[in-house]
Amino acid sequence: MKKKKTFKQFLGQESTAGYIFSLPFIIGFLMFMLVPMILSLYYSFCKYDIQSAPQFIGFQNYINIFHDSSFWKAMGVTCYYALIGTPLKVVFALIIALILVRNTKLTPFYRAAYYLPSIIGGSVAIAILWRRMFEPTGTINAVLSIVFPGITNFNWFGEGSAIWVLIILTVWQFGSSMLIFLSALKQISKELYEAAVVDGANSWKKFWKVTLPLLTPTIFFNLVQQTINSFLAFTQSKLITDGQPKDSTLFYTLYVYKKAFPAMGKSQMGYASALAWIMLIVISLVTALLFWSRSKWVYEE
Amino acid sequence: MKKKKIVGTTIYHVLVLLGAFIMVYPLLWMIFSSFKPSATILPTATQLIPSEWTLSNYFTGWKGFMGYTFATFFKNSFFIATLSTFGTLISSAFVAYALKRLKFGLNRFLFILVLATMMLPPQILMIPQYMWFRHLNWVGTFYPMILPYFFAIQGFFVYLIMNFIGGIPKELDEAAKIDGCSYFAIFFRVILPLITPALITSAIFSFIWRWDDYLSALLYVTKADMRPISLALKLFNDPSAGSDIGATLAMSTLSIVPATIIFLFFQKSLVDGIASTGIKG
Numbered sequence: 001m002k003k004k005k006t007f008k009q010f011l012g013q014e015s016t017a018g019y020i021f022s023l024p025f026i027i028g029f030l031m032f033m034l035v036p037m038i039l040s041l042y043y044s045f046c047k048y049d050i051q052s053a054p055q056f057i058g059f060q061n062y063i064n065i066f067h068d069s070s071f072w073k074a075m076g077v078t079c080y081y082a083l084i085g086t087p088l089k090v091v092f093a094l095i096i097a098l099i100l101v102r103n104t105k106l107t108p109f110y111r112a113a114y115y116l117p118s119i120i121g122g123s124v125a126i127a128i129l130w131r132r133m134f135e136p137t138g139t140i141n142a143v144l145s146i147v148f149p150g151i152t153n154f155n156w157f158g159e160g161s162a163i164w165v166l167i168i169l170t171v172w173q174f175g176s177s178m179l180i181f182l183s184a185l186k187q188i189s190k191e192l193y194e195a196a197v198v199d200g201a202n203s204w205k206k207f208w209k210v211t212l213p214l215l216t217p218t219i220f221f222n223l224v225q226q227t228i229n230s231f232l233a234f235t236q237s238k239l240i241t242d243g244q245p246k247d248s249t250l251f252y253t254l255y256v257y258k259k260a261f262p263a264m265g266k267s268q269m270g271y272a273s274a275l276a277w278i279m280l281i282v283i284s285l286v287t288a289l290l291f292w293s294r295s296k297w298v299y300e301e
Numbered sequence: 302m303k304k305k306k307i308v309g310t311t312i313y314h315v316l317v318l319l320g321a322f323i324m325v326y327p328l329l330w331m332i333f334s335s336f337k338p339s340a341t342i343l344p345t346a347t348q349l350i351p352s353e354w355t356l357s358n359y360f361t362g363w364k365g366f367m368g369y370t371f372a373t374f375f376k377n378s379f380f381i382a383t384l385s386t387f388g389t390l391i392s393s394a395f396v397a398y399a400l401k402r403l404k405f406g407l408n409r410f411l412f413i414l415v416l417a418t419m420m421l422p423p424q425i426l427m428i429p430q431y432m433w434f435r436h437l438n439w440v441g442t443f444y445p446m447i448l449p450y451f452f453a454i455q456g457f458f459v460y461l462i463m464n465f466i467g468g469i470p471k472e473l474d475e476a477a478k479i480d481g482c483s484y485f486a487i488f489f490r491v492i493l494p495l496i497t498p499a500l501i502t503s504a505i506f507s508f509i510w511r512w513d514d515y516l517s518a519l520l521y522v523t524k525a526d527m528r529p530i531s532l533a534l535k536l537f538n539d540p541s542a543g544s545d546i547g548a549t550l551a552m553s554t555l556s557i558v559p560a561t562i563i564f565l566f567f568q569k570s571l572v573d574g575i576a577s578t579g580i581k582g
Contacts, residue, residue, distance in 0.1 A: 017484035018405030024392035025459065028452025029414060032430065033421070039436075040429030050435070099317060106314065112568055113321035116328070119564050119571075123513045124531040125553035128538045129331050132546060139330055139346040146347060172324070179572055232424040235515045239535060253424045260428050261520075269432065276428050283422070 044274035049266040061274035071275070073247050074255040075282075077163065081251065082230035085167045090222050093174040094215070097181035098207075111182070118175030126169075127239035134165050159248045162241050166249060169236055177222045184218040185211070213299040220298045224290050231283055252279055328557075335359070335554045339547025359555075362548035366537055367525055371552055374533035381446050381529055382511040388451035389458055389507045390500050396453045397462035398488050402474060419456035424516070431520055441523040446514070450507075458503045465499035466492060502570045509560045530556045 010016055019026075044061055046054035065071050100110055120126055133139050134156040141154055156165050188211065196206050234253040237243065243250035243258070256279070260272035329349060334342045335358050337351040345352070363371050399405070400412050434445045453459055469492065477487045518532040528536070534556055538549050564571065 012483055014403055014484065015405035018399045018403035018408060021395045021399030021403065021484075021488070022405075022407075022411055023395075024451065025396040025411065025415065025453040028392070028449065028454045029418065032433075032449045032452065032454050033418060033426065036426060036429035036433040039432055043432065096320070102313070104310075104314070106317075108568075110317050110321055111572070112564075113325050115572075116561075116564065117324060119509065120328075120513075120557045120560050122510075123557055123560070124515050124534045125331075125556045126327075128534060128549060128553050129327060131538075132550070133327060133330070137343050137346075142346040172327075228422065232422045234424055238519075239515070253427070256428065260431070269428065272428050273432075276425055280421075280425050283425075287420070 040273040040276065043270050044277050046270040048268075048270040048273075050269055051266070054270065057270075061271050062278075064271070065274055065278065070247065070250070070255060074250045074252045077248065077250050078231055078233075078252040081163060081167060081170075081233065082227055085170045086223065086226045086230050088167070089171045089174045089226055090177055090219060092171055093177035093222065094181055094219070096174070097178045097185060098211075100178070101182060101185045111179075114178060115175035118173045121169070121173040122235065124235070124239060127236050130165065130169055130236070131240050157241065157245065159245050162245060162249045166233070166237055166240060169240075170230065170233070177226065180222060181215065181218055184215055188214050216298045217300075220290070220294055224287060227286060227290065228283060231279070231286070331550050332554050335547065335551040337547070339545045342546050342550070358545075358547035358551035361545070362537075362552040362555075365533070369525055369528070369533075371530075371533070371555070373526060374528055374530045375555075377527060378512055378529040378531070381443060381514075382508050384447045385450040385511045386504055386507040388447065389453070389455060390503055392451050392453040393455070393458040393462055393503065394493065394496065394500065395488075396459050397466055398492055400459070401463045401466040402471075402492075403484065415456040415459050417456075418454065419460060427516065427520070434521070440521055441527075442521070443527065445521045446511075446517045446529075450511075455507075458507065461503055462496060462499045465496050469495050498570065501567065505563055505567050505571055509563065512559060 043054055045056060045058060047057050047060075048054035096114055100107060100114070135141075136153045136155055140156070144154075154161075156162065192210050192214075193206055196210050201209060232253055233251050234257070237249050237251045237254050238257070241249040243254050252275075256272050256275045259268045259275060261267060330346075333349050333351055334346075336354050336356070337345065337358075338353060338355050339358055339361075341351075341353070365371050365374070396411075396415070400408060400415065430445070431440075434440055437444075439445050473491050473495075474487050477491050482490065513531060514529075515531040515535065518529050522528055522532055534549075534552060537552060
């Protein structure tokens with residue numbers, strides 16, 4: 001009887017409750033993150049085809065990756081996509097947010113229409129639709145040929161333009177960045193604008209001297225998030241182009257996937273693990289670089 | 302002056318409306334095309350409204366392929382998305398309560414770990430997790446798509462709920478404690494009812510993300526009867542499945558119905574959720 005009571009007391013302690021409530025995360029972190037990461041770090045130093053036992057080969061995978069032309073190609077394609085797609089997306093989000101910040105009766109409807117693509121853009125349905133729309137006989141060429149009669153049967157999935165089909169798709173989904181800008185815009189106090197008007201500023205000046213500096217933390221946030229997202233793009237490139245033609249849309253994550261689960265031949269799990277670790281390092285470096293640049297252009301109150 | 306203002310407002314609305322139309326045009330095109338006779342979809346690609354309406358694409362599409370109808374695929378997606386969302390909500394709320402309200406030794410350390418997992422993208426874990434689940438013999442089952450979510454593995458949701466708990470006055474917890482409530486009773490009777498808005502926002506995003514999840518299905522689903530809608534659509538669209546464009550567009554349209562309905566009904570929660578946490582869409 002006495003023992004039971006002490007157990008109850010133990011349960012009643014704040015720290016006990018703290019550990020019990022955070023137990024899901026502790027188990028989840030160990031089981032689904034830490035253990036897999038340690039496993040994959042080990043395999044990245046192995047030759048491993050899943051079928052037979054892993055064979056330790058030291059840094060050989062990393063050395064091979066360095067001499068692998070497809071690796072450099074994938075890195076180049078991913079950087080191109082991130083460096084063009086991300087700024088375009090953020091600029092679009094900002095421009096539309098500035099337009100929609102004006103409050104009219106129709107504003108909620110407009111906001112919904114511009115945001116809807118972000119909500120469903122990651123689905124397989126949209127990937128299929130995109131592929132169908134950009135086919136030579138698809139609706140994009142059909143609509144374009146009304147305006148530019150010469151453009152019939154342009155091959156969007158050619159070597160130079162295929163990546164643009166994917167860039168257009170990601171830019172189309174600027175909605176969530178736009179909403180973040182909208183809420184930041186609403187937090188800028190009216191007094192600042194009034195003071196600027198007293199100082200004789202026109203709307204152009206108000207934008208450059210008041211709005212933009214105050215938005216830099218939000219721009220920074222959106223840039224970081226969207227850059228990381230671009231580096232990790234997988235589903236849409238897998239479904240729409242599958243890296244083709246001539247690896248011109250071979251995104252890095254897709255390359256990792258193809259090494260681990262090739263359509264033909266043996267799996268190279270060790271090699272894929274090493275690729276994934278390199279990606280993690282690259283993303284960390286890019287994020288660090290963005291954070292380092294922060295003090296140079298982000299306005300702090 | 303007043304007249305000038307009216308003209309300006311009209312131009313504003315016309316331009317914004319035009320932009321909105323361009324934004325949703327691909328979706329409208331998909332929806333309207335799915336009601337056209339399949340053979341006329343590409344020849345009449347520039348004409349949005351069908352001149353002849355038909356439901357035949359939906360009947361052909363629903364039959365599915367390789368002996369399974371789309372009813373199976375939809376059922377699988379509902380099963381996976383609902384269970385994993387339920388797991389995410391309950392586990393994330395537990396952890397958020399512990400980290401925000403309870404003092405214990407590892408509190409600070411665990412919070413930093415949660416933030417770290419937010420930065421760690423699932424694509425990076427793709428290969429490591431696959432190998433681990435293979436060790437556990439989970440490949441070919443629904444486990445990898447459901448069970449991990451019962452362990453608060455998406456730090457983002459923990460963070461979102463933590464922020465929300467931060468807005469609840471601490472006096473409520475203390476009053477309940479004085480009344481003799483245990484920490485468990487405080488969580489279930491005081492905190493849980495008050496964080497409903499945060500749970501709704503989390504549920505919406507979780508459900509849509511799990512519904513759209515293609516990568517996990519690609520890695521872990523090995524049997525035809527276990528395919529969720531994402532994987533089934535992709536296979537249905539392959540030329541080898543002998544699909545026609547009408548049926549594909551019809552099933553694609555059906556597959557985005559849940560997300561669209563959620564979006565229309567819970568728009569405010571979604572917008573608030575994004576504004577307060579800066580979620581990705």
